[in-house]
Amino acid sequence: xxxxxxxxxxxxxxxxxxxxxxxxxxxxxxxxxxxxxxxxxxxxxxxxxxxxxxxxxxxxxxxxxxxxxxxxxxxxxxxxxxxxxxxxxxxxxxxxxxxxxxxxxxxxxxxxxxxxxxxxxxxxxxxxxx
Amino acid sequence: xxxxxxxxxxxxxxxxxxxxxxxxxxxxxxxxxxxxxxxxxxxxxxxxxxxxxxxxxxxxxxxxxxxxxxxxxxxxxxxxxxxxxxxxxxxxxxxxxxxxxxxxxxxxxxxxxxxxxxxxxxxxxxxxxxxxxxxxxxxxxxxxxxxxxxxxxxxxxxxxxxxxxxxxxxxxxxxxxxxxxxxxxxxxxxxxxxxxxxxxxxxxxxxxxxxxxxxxxxxxxxxxxxxxxxxxxxxxxxxxxxxxxxxxxxxxxxxxxxxxxxxxxxxxxxxxxxxxxxxxxxxxxxxxxxxxxxxxxxxxxxxxxxxxxxxxxxxxxxxxxxxxxxxxxxxxxxxxxxxxxxxxxxxxxxxxxxxxxxxxxxxxxxxxxxxxxxxxxxxxxxxxxxxxxxxxxxxxxxxxxxxxxxxxxxxxxxxxxxxxxxxxxxxxxxxxxxxxxxxxxxxxxxxxxxxxxxxxxxxxxxxxxxxxxxxxxxxxxxxxxxxxxxxxxxxxxxxxxxxxxxxxxxxxxx
Numbered sequence: 001x002x003x004x005x006x007x008x009x010x011x012x013x014x015x016x017x018x019x020x021x022x023x024x025x026x027x028x029x030x031x032x033x034x035x036x037x038x039x040x041x042x043x044x045x046x047x048x049x050x051x052x053x054x055x056x057x058x059x060x061x062x063x064x065x066x067x068x069x070x071x072x073x074x075x076x077x078x079x080x081x082x083x084x085x086x087x088x089x090x091x092x093x094x095x096x097x098x099x100x101x102x103x104x105x106x107x108x109x110x111x112x113x114x115x116x117x118x119x120x121x122x123x124x125x126x127x128x129x130x
Numbered sequence: 131x132x133x134x135x136x137x138x139x140x141x142x143x144x145x146x147x148x149x150x151x152x153x154x155x156x157x158x159x160x161x162x163x164x165x166x167x168x169x170x171x172x173x174x175x176x177x178x179x180x181x182x183x184x185x186x187x188x189x190x191x192x193x194x195x196x197x198x199x200x201x202x203x204x205x206x207x208x209x210x211x212x213x214x215x216x217x218x219x220x221x222x223x224x225x226x227x228x229x230x231x232x233x234x235x236x237x238x239x240x241x242x243x244x245x246x247x248x249x250x251x252x253x254x255x256x257x258x259x260x261x262x263x264x265x266x267x268x269x270x271x272x273x274x275x276x277x278x279x280x281x282x283x284x285x286x287x288x289x290x291x292x293x294x295x296x297x298x299x300x301x302x303x304x305x306x307x308x309x310x311x312x313x314x315x316x317x318x319x320x321x322x323x324x325x326x327x328x329x330x331x332x333x334x335x336x337x338x339x340x341x342x343x344x345x346x347x348x349x350x351x352x353x354x355x356x357x358x359x360x361x362x363x364x365x366x367x368x369x370x371x372x373x374x375x376x377x378x379x380x381x382x383x384x385x386x387x388x389x390x391x392x393x394x395x396x397x398x399x400x401x402x403x404x405x406x407x408x409x410x411x412x413x414x415x416x417x418x419x420x421x422x423x424x425x426x427x428x429x430x431x432x433x434x435x436x437x438x439x440x441x442x443x444x445x446x447x448x449x450x451x452x453x454x455x456x457x458x459x460x461x462x463x464x465x466x467x468x469x470x471x472x473x474x475x476x477x478x479x480x481x482x483x484x485x486x487x488x489x490x491x492x493x494x495x496x497x498x499x500x501x502x503x504x505x506x507x508x509x510x511x512x513x514x515x516x517x518x519x520x521x522x523x524x525x526x527x528x529x530x531x532x533x534x535x536x537x538x539x540x541x542x543x544x545x546x547x548x549x550x551x552x553x554x555x556x557x558x559x560x561x562x563x564x565x566x567x568x569x570x571x572x573x574x575x576x577x578x579x580x581x582x583x584x585x586x587x588x589x590x591x592x593x594x595x596x597x598x599x600x601x602x603x604x605x606x607x608x609x610x611x612x613x614x615x616x617x618x619x620x621x622x623x624x625x626x627x628x629x630x631x632x633x634x635x636x637x638x639x640x
Contacts, residue, residue: 112170
């Protein structure tokens with residue numbers, strides 16, 4: 001039986017192997033998953049879930065979730081994407097979502113960084129200020 | 131109305147500032163007062179984390195993909211998946227004179243129902259202790275009002291003296307006595323308008339104790355009118371472990387304010403065994419590697435960095451001081467256990483209380499042989515040093531000879547005299563709780579014993595003699611006591627006067 005620590009270490013090793021020039025290579029990641037499933041090893045499932053977690057965190061680091069109160073026009077989306085690429089490097093992709101709950105403005109989340117310029121967040125800050 | 135408008139406008143202007151980058155994470159696991167938060171990539175060690183619902187946490191573990199956070203407050207309101215934000219601030223508590231007379235929790239919030247605390251200064255809970263350049267030697271005494279301590283194990287301002295003993299041997303009482311004594315001295319100096327006297331403010335930190343004991347302590351302090359000079363920091367057994375772990379550090383921050391402003395403060399950590407247990411629980415839940423008795427590897431550093439904050443700073447740096455009296459509870463008198471040995475080695479001496487002595491009626495149950503004060507003798511009053519210099523040695527000889535005397539063998543007159551003197555000294559040091567004795571009275575009484583004036587008093591009447599002598603001196607010889615207190619040394623003339631006073635008393639005493 002492998003310990004959690006061993007599994008974590010192994011998952012990290014596999015994840016590092018999937019990096020090409022610092023960016024996650026989707027083909028390699030798929031190959032790793034397939035090999036683990038085909039290998040039918042003990043603790044394979046735990047290893048897979050740990051690997052999935054690392055991939056998920058990496059995706060979150062390289063994906064910007066842009067939420068806006070109303071749908072954004074394509075040229076504005078492009079300018080946001082360019083701005084993000086300037087800050088976070090070229091490997092960043094953006095996903096756009098429409099969230100009327102924000103009331104106004106928008107909110108961008110990249111990994112654990114959040115740029116919140118929504119009316120909802122400002123109202124919440126105001127409420128806290130009182 | 132205009133004021134309100136301005137206020138709202140100012141608030142809105144504050145909020146309007148450009149969108150700043152925030153660092154957020156998501157709670158992945160929560161329980162036992164500890165949360166594991168995924169994200170928070172830029173979190174700092176000991177940074178405050180805003181967990182929503184008005185609850186804050188403290189980042190203690192920084193891992194590769196997640197952060198271990200201890201929660202200060204009711205963690206049952208938080209759920210997996212909730213968002214947490216880094217605040218960029220370190221944990222701070224309010225400090226200052228506004229806290230005197232109040233009972234507060236670990237975060238410095240009042241818990242005594244006496245309204246908000248007037249304080250506009252806050253100090254970080256974790257602070258680096260003063261360095262060697264800022265420090266100066268311990269020179270001024272802390273008059274505990276307990277004869278055995280002031281005479282044989284003197285404590286100085288800026289010292290760290292451990293109080294160690296089994297359960298119910300009077301450890302807390304010793305500290306409460308000290309607080310009451312300080313309040314009495316502070317009040318007397320205020321009433322007399324003595325500008326030279328440096329008041330000593332007290333901070334009592336209760337860690338992991340029963341609410342009922344804390345309430346009782348507060349009642350005693352209120353009855354003795356000691357609260358105006360005291361801050362009580364309450365982190366009871368029902369408080370979260372995170373709060374119990376932080377309580378002594380918060381108390382130290384409050385004490386440091388007095389030290390930094392050129393004042394003297396005394397802090398009592400009651401007790402550090404429970405503090406170590408709280409820290410062990412946090413460490414285990416945070417999955418830190420455990421060592422001896424399951425305590426984490428840094429349990430020594432935990433207490434050393436706390437006690438190192440007690441110091442006497444030099445005149446160039448304000449001349450303040452923070453004296454620490456940590457308490458450790460031993461199990462079955464075992465001082466060689468892990469936490470007791472740690473704290474013994476950190477502190478500048480220890481006062482060891484023994485169960486056997488306590489039940490023999492020797493109260494305070496201080497074991498003179500095992501108790502030491504490594505720096506306090508420099509701080510002792512010269513008059514006290516003159517009369518009590520021999521005491522420790524006399525008592526050591528007495529204990530050795532008393533063992534022989536048990537066999538009932540015939541003893542030479544010199545040995546018999548030593549034993550008789552020892553018995554009388556032991557009687558003199560018995561003292562009821564919550565009744566500290568002023569230092570000038572201590573000097574007079576010990577002077578009388580060492581002068582041989584009690585050698586013809588039967589041992590069972592020594593206490594009566596002492597009480598009456600104290601009464602006589604405080605009512606009819608106030609001038610003499612005043613002189614001892616002022617001159618702080620026994621000149622030949624003063625010694626003669628003291629002898630005459632005791633002789634005069636002996637003629638009337640029956």
